[in-house]
Amino acid sequence: MLRATTLSGFVELQERAISDLRKRLSGPLVVCGDAGYDEARTIWNRMIDRRPALIARCAGTDDVVTALRFAREHGLLISVRGGGHNVTGNAVCDGGLMIDLSPMKSAHVDPRRRRMTAEPGLTWKDFDTATLRHGLATTGGIVSSTGVAGLTLGGGHGWLMRKHGLACDNVSAVDVVVADGRCLRASADENPELFWGVRGGGGNFGIVTSFEFQLHPLTTVLAGFLLFPRSQARDVVDLFREQAPRAPDDLTLGVLFTTWHDGRPVMAVVLCHSGAIEDGERLVQPFRELGTPIIDAVRPMAYAELQTMFDATNPPGAWYYKTGYLDGAAMEGDRFVETLLQHCDFPSPSPLSRVYIEHLGGAMGRVAPDATAFVHRKAPFDLIVIAGGFEASATEANIGWARDTSAAMRPFMSGAAYVNYLGADAGADAVKAAYGPAYDRLVKLKDTYDPENVFRLNQNIRPEPLIL
Numbered sequence: 001m002l003r004a005t006t007l008s009g010f011v012e013l014q015e016r017a018i019s020d021l022r023k024r025l026s027g028p029l030v031v032c033g034d035a036g037y038d039e040a041r042t043i044w045n046r047m048i049d050r051r052p053a054l055i056a057r058c059a060g061t062d063d064v065v066t067a068l069r070f071a072r073e074h075g076l077l078i079s080v081r082g083g084g085h086n087v088t089g090n091a092v093c094d095g096g097l098m099i100d101l102s103p104m105k106s107a108h109v110d111p112r113r114r115r116m117t118a119e120p121g122l123t124w125k126d127f128d129t130a131t132l133r134h135g136l137a138t139t140g141g142i143v144s145s146t147g148v149a150g151l152t153l154g155g156g157h158g159w160l161m162r163k164h165g166l167a168c169d170n171v172s173a174v175d176v177v178v179a180d181g182r183c184l185r186a187s188a189d190e191n192p193e194l195f196w197g198v199r200g201g202g203g204n205f206g207i208v209t210s211f212e213f214q215l216h217p218l219t220t221v222l223a224g225f226l227l228f229p230r231s232q233a234r235d236v237v238d239l240f241r242e243q244a245p246r247a248p249d250d251l252t253l254g255v256l257f258t259t260w261h262d263g264r265p266v267m268a269v270v271l272c273h274s275g276a277i278e279d280g281e282r283l284v285q286p287f288r289e290l291g292t293p294i295i296d297a298v299r300p301m302a303y304a305e306l307q308t309m310f311d312a313t314n315p316p317g318a319w320y321y322k323t324g325y326l327d328g329a330a331m332e333g334d335r336f337v338e339t340l341l342q343h344c345d346f347p348s349p350s351p352l353s354r355v356y357i358e359h360l361g362g363a364m365g366r367v368a369p370d371a372t373a374f375v376h377r378k379a380p381f382d383l384i385v386i387a388g389g390f391e392a393s394a395t396e397a398n399i400g401w402a403r404d405t406s407a408a409m410r411p412f413m414s415g416a417a418y419v420n421y422l423g424a425d426a427g428a429d430a431v432k433a434a435y436g437p438a439y440d441r442l443v444k445l446k447d448t449y450d451p452e453n454v455f456r457l458n459q460n461i462r463p464e465p466l467i468l
């Protein structure tokens with residue numbers, strides 16, 4: 001017998017039930033003690049150490065349906081794992097059934113129609129490899145090991161968002177296994193309300209087993225970073241605040257406060273220009289003229305190279321995020337820069353810890369706020385305080401630094417956040433603010449497709465009436 005966590009307590013699972021499930025699945029069912037159990041429950045954020053009773057490593061949609069039906073039959077708590085990158089660790093449950101989609105990696109590109117059909121186990125590295133072979137790409141995560149599924153379902157920021165919209169804006173259809181085990185197609189024509197909800201509402205409504213993406217021609221970009229000493233931070237932030245709002249859609253900027261590998265406190269302007277290289281060079285020039293950057297690593301490069309450029313500084317390890325959208329008006333004065341600099345007093349507790357300001361707007365900002373469940377279309381910038389890569393003994397210092405920095409920046413924030421960046425300690429109010437004006441409509445959708453809140457290990461939209 002195996003003791004497992006249910007939605008309301010515990011259940012003893014009979015050996016026979018487990019072996020029946022094992023027989024019905026095409027992919028492996030992994031139980032504590034099996035070879036590969038620890039590997040399967042380990043995700044990118046190594047602070048998460050949860051032990052599912054069962055892990056269904058799904059080989060396809062039939063496995064997803066089988067695993068979900070088994071969980072429903074026994075009332076089990078479930079978690080859904082795509083790329084396993086979400087910092088909250090929601091991909092892994094303690095004691096329940098983890099539905100692991102990471103083996104589902106099929107990718108089919110139709111270059112003529114510029115479409116990609118993607119299974120939910122793909123990472124952005126897998127995705128870009130498949131599409132760039134045809135000179136095509138779409139907006140995707142900037143660290144290549146991030147999962148396509150979780151990122152897209154929450155919205156999906158990336159270097160191309162100001163030109164082509166969010167990752168979810170480029171989805172034309174999905175296949176979803178909903179809580180009662182039905183497989184539904186959702187698109188503008190079929191189950192349109194579900195289609196609205198899965199583009200920004202995360203994994204609240206079902207398990208997406210296939211995405212259809214729209215692709216765009218792309219091979220080379222002008223991209224990279226300019227590294228400046230911290231002493232130049234004020235000028236760099238001033239120029240960033242001046243240039244970002246007037247940047248063309250081809251240009252996405254970012255400002256990063258971090259520690260260089262020799263321990264120097266530095267800052268960087270990071271960027272991608274996906275239009276004509278000469279136009280990009282002209283737009284970068286004012287940053288180059290700011291002084292003498294320590295490193296000027298902006299150059300024409302394959303988009304594939306850019307998409308792996310930040311992998312090395314985002315390895316698996318201990319990570320903690322605090323985040324929120326910046327309020328454009330509040331960040332105009334000197335106090336914004338002063339507060340930022342005071343708290344970016346690197347070296348921070350860990351050398352991988354950093355503060356990042358992300359440049360939003362452009363095409364993603366022109367999508368109507370009610371067209372998808374991702375509503376924060378007008379937010380100009382996003383701020384992420386990232387504590388990362390620290391030893392267990394330094395957890396308190398790193399998390400404390402991230403919390404203090406984020407609290408100090410609160411006067412400059414709008415109060416809402418991008419749902420995919422919310423950390424594990426985001427409370428119900430923060431989650432509600434992340435869904436913003438879409439929340440009530442999302443609750444109705446949850447009532448329709450998941451009234452018992454089977455899909456609850458996520459930034460949860462609670463059905464009415466509340467079921468605990």
Ligand SMILES: Cc1cc2nc3c(=O)[nH]c(=O)nc-3n(C[C@H](O)[C@H](O)[C@H](O)COP(=O)(O)OP(=O)(O)OC[C@H]3O[C@@H](n4cnc5c(N)ncnc54)[C@H](O)[C@@H]3O)c2cc1C
Nearest residue numbers: 082083084085086090120141142147149150151157203208
């Ligand atoms: C290093 C790093 C870089 C990042 N960079 C970016 C970035 O550039 N842009 C950006 O927008 N975000 C970025 N993020 C945030 C990222 O979007 C989220 O962490 C996202 O949840 C990751 O998706 P995943 O599939 O890897 O995660 P997982 O942890 O596997 O999944 C997260 C949640 O998504 C849901 N889910 C996953 N797959 C499915 C599915 N098929 N069906 C239904 N629900 C599902 C589940 O609720 C699950 O708990 C980054 C995160 C990290 C750690």
